[in-house]
Amino acid sequence: MAHWLMKSEPDAYSIDELELDVQEPWDGIRNYQARNMMRDKMKVGDDVFFYHSSCKVPAVVGLAKIASAAYPDPTQFDPEAKYYDPKSSPDNPRWMLVEVAFVRKTKRAITLKELKAHPGLSDFRLNMRGNRLSIFPVSKEHWDIVLSLE
Secondary structure, X not given: OOEEEEEEOOOOOOHHHHXXXXXXEOXXXXXXXXXXXXXXXXXXXXXXXXXXXXXXXXXXXXXXXXXXXXXXXXXXXXXOOOOOOOXXXXXXXXXXXXXXXXXEEEEEEEEHHHHHHOHHHOOOHHHOOOOOOOEEEEOHHHHHHHHHOO
C-alpha cells in the first residue's frame, strides 16, 4: 500500500466538503506528472493526506483513501467546465482522475510550519523548494512522522 499527499485549496474543495460527500472524484488535475502518478501508481486503498494549500495556514487536515482506479476526467470534454481541454477527446483522453474517500479529519491541523521544523521531515517533498505538484507520494517514514504530530 502506498501513501500520498493531495493538495486542495480550501476555497475550492475542503476536508469538510469531502466529509459530507464521503467520496468524490479528484478532478481538474492538469499536470502530466500528477496525471501519470494517478494513472500508473495510485491503487485503490492507498492512504492519502488531505492538505489545505494556498490559504492562511497551509496544513495537513485529514486522511482519505484512494477509492477508484484512474479513469478519464469528464471535465476535460465539457466546453462549459473550468477544466475543459479542447485538445482532449473521449477516444484519446489526456487527463485522468481517481476518486478519494473520506477517512477522518486529523485531530488538529498539522501546519506546514511544523512540518518544515521537524528534523525527520527535512527531505519531505512538501518541504522542498519548487514543489508545486498537487499530488505526490509520501514515504512510510514520513507518513508515520506526520501522523505522530497529531
